[in-house]
Amino acid sequence: MRLVPYAFALLLLPLAPAAAEEAAPGDGPDDGIATFTLANGLEGVVIEDRRAPVVTHMVWYRVGAADDPPGLSGLAHFLEHMMFKGTETLDEGEFSRIVRANGGEDNAFASYDYTGYIQRIASDRLDLVMSMEADRMANLAPSPASAISELDVVIEERRQVVENTPGGVFGEQRRAIQYLNHPYQRPVIGWMHEIERLTLDAAMDFYAEHYGPNNAILIVAGDASVEEVQALAEQHFGPIPPNPNVAERERVAEPPHIAARRLEYRDPRVQNPYVIRSYLTEPRRPADQAEAAALTVLADVLGRGITSVLARELRVEDDFALDTGAFYGDTALDLTTFGIYVIPNPGIPLEEAEARMDAVIERFLEEGPDPDQLERIKTQIRASEIYALDNLGSRARRIGVALTSGLTIEDVRAWPDALEAVTAEEVVAAARAVFRPETSVTGWLLGTGEATGDGPTDIGIGTEILGE
Numbered sequence: 001m002r003l004v005p006y007a008f009a010l011l012l013l014p015l016a017p018a019a020a021e022e023a024a025p026g027d028g029p030d031d032g033i034a035t036f037t038l039a040n041g042l043e044g045v046v047i048e049d050r051r052a053p054v055v056t057h058m059v060w061y062r063v064g065a066a067d068d069p070p071g072l073s074g075l076a077h078f079l080e081h082m083m084f085k086g087t088e089t090l091d092e093g094e095f096s097r098i099v100r101a102n103g104g105e106d107n108a109f110a111s112y113d114y115t116g117y118i119q120r121i122a123s124d125r126l127d128l129v130m131s132m133e134a135d136r137m138a139n140l141a142p143s144p145a146s147a148i149s150e151l152d153v154v155i156e157e158r159r160q161v162v163e164n165t166p167g168g169v170f171g172e173q174r175r176a177i178q179y180l181n182h183p184y185q186r187p188v189i190g191w192m193h194e195i196e197r198l199t200l201d202a203a204m205d206f207y208a209e210h211y212g213p214n215n216a217i218l219i220v221a222g223d224a225s226v227e228e229v230q231a232l233a234e235q236h237f238g239p240i241p242p243n244p245n246v247a248e249r250e251r252v253a254e255p256p257h258i259a260a261r262r263l264e265y266r267d268p269r270v271q272n273p274y275v276i277r278s279y280l281t282e283p284r285r286p287a288d289q290a291e292a293a294a295l296t297v298l299a300d301v302l303g304r305g306i307t308s309v310l311a312r313e314l315r316v317e318d319d320f321a322l323d324t325g326a327f328y329g330d331t332a333l334d335l336t337t338f339g340i341y342v343i344p345n346p347g348i349p350l351e352e353a354e355a356r357m358d359a360v361i362e363r364f365l366e367e368g369p370d371p372d373q374l375e376r377i378k379t380q381i382r383a384s385e386i387y388a389l390d391n392l393g394s395r396a397r398r399i400g401v402a403l404t405s406g407l408t409i410e411d412v413r414a415w416p417d418a419l420e421a422v423t424a425e426e427v428v429a430a431a432r433a434v435f436r437p438e439t440s441v442t443g444w445l446l447g448t449g450e451a452t453g454d455g456p457t458d459i460g461i462g463t464e465i466l467g468e
Contacts, residue, residue: 034226037145041214047221053221060400063210065188066112077110079203085142113333113402123223134236147200147350182254212243221392260437270447275354278339280439283332293418294430300377302326331405385416
């Protein structure tokens, strides 16, 4: 996916260097993470790992689809596309061509709370990609013709991502009624009738308002030290002045939810109808992650694998469902969702599937989690957290999502311990708190009795991320 920075004048102000702050130890004597902040506000995070002579270089901006102006949904995502359409020194597409010519790869991604740009390349090319990323932070200059052609690309992308799958349309409709007032109700890619109204001027205005070092996070993972990265950041990003237009993100508040909502969507392409219900709830909060940790464990207990509560009762003990699951979006700047779903066997009415789903949840609230299953789930979580340390790209992405969602490096470090500390009583308490009918949206995705495709069922859940 592609997007665009701001076009304020590049004033070469003298900026005092900021000292690097060594991060506190993680699970071991040193988790390899260090941070620094430049005088212009750019935050830097370095995950040093010398096992291979490569680096993942990312720049994250604290702006996303939830910050799109009213009536211009999809603008943040459109700007992401435009970021590849040239600067005052680079021609359209030249950024990516240079990265590829140097043996690397690049991409970008956008979601509700952030937009990010990434390059994976040999560590001796870090200076090159950082210089180009700094260039488009300050000097974006796409042509009007490129904007017109790229808008067609975005429109086609919407058709592929949303309209070509029943789950895409269904998920978009559910989100639209999950939030009564908050901009999370809009699709990241935008509504089609508003995408068609996007212009280069609107994109550049958005760039001028939100892009700049004081709204960005630089993350480098791999074969580089914090001293090396900070020196390069001072050289390339340091001369860019803070963008005076950047302001604290202020979004409209979601009013109290007092009524359960329902919807049905029918599509001839639906092969396996299903029922899904999502509830509005809190994400992880800075220095206060206990409730989110309990919800994370609850989602795994209810819906992770064949030993989960829903699968055991509806698939193992009773051959009732093709699939079951639960999900929780733990990272978001504002309110997020927790959900459950059941795909019944062919011929079973969704009314019956919903009743069985509700009965399983009701029994769980009365009996709580099985102690052995809870310990297995926590063991799996511990293992997944350990394995994640071996994937530098995944570690960098976790940190970027967390920081752009209002969390801190300390919160990232504390998250595994918060998960480990969850008790059975906290899981039940989290379940009782989240399963409130008035915050819920229940959706039925149905076929029409006509010929259907033979592809897999698309549940259309989770946080919407376009790109990489």
